[in-house]
Amino acid sequence: MPLVLVQYKQLAFLEEVVEKLSKALPKIVAPNLNLSEYERLAGGVLPEDIIVRCTKGGKMDTNEKDIGIIIFAHDFPERKENLEERKDAIIKGIHEFLATNYERNVSGFVWILLAPSAFGQL
Numbered sequence: 001m002p003l004v005l006v007q008y009k010q011l012a013f014l015e016e017v018v019e020k021l022s023k024a025l026p027k028i029v030a031p032n033l034n035l036s037e038y039e040r041l042a043g044g045v046l047p048e049d050i051i052v053r054c055t056k057g058g059k060m061d062t063n064e065k066d067i068g069i070i071i072f073a074h075d076f077p078e079r080k081e082n083l084e085e086r087k088d089a090i091i092k093g094i095h096e097f098l099a100t101n102y103e104r105n106v107s108g109f110v111w112i113l114l115a116p117s118a119f120g121q122l
Contacts, residue, residue: 001119002033002045002073006054009066017102018054026050028093029071032086035078043076067108075114087112
């Protein structure tokens with residue numbers, strides 16, 4: 001269950017962008033984190049497995065971009081092997097989303113953090 005945290009500046013136009021982007025992110029992130037050789041929820045990832053949380057930045061934030069996207073996912077060796085390619089594919093998907101939905105330039109970043117983890121459903 002990868003977790004995607006989206007933090008964005010408190011700019012009026014960004015709220016609409018982030019609201020729609022948050023709904024698009026699972027379809028962008030899932031195929032780029034998926035490990036097809038694993039079962040679902042054990043490395044196999046579908047869009048409905050991606051949790052997205054969005055928060056507005058605060059007045060004390062410093063050097064923030066318009067949108068910052070941090071992705072937490074389990075540290076599978078297969079993800080490490082081509083992590084840069086996975087990150088680039090996610091950025092490409094976000095660029096395509098923004099280009100087809102918004103005319104303004106939006107600054108931002110994607111940061112994928114892999115760590116040992118354990119997930120269990122209630």
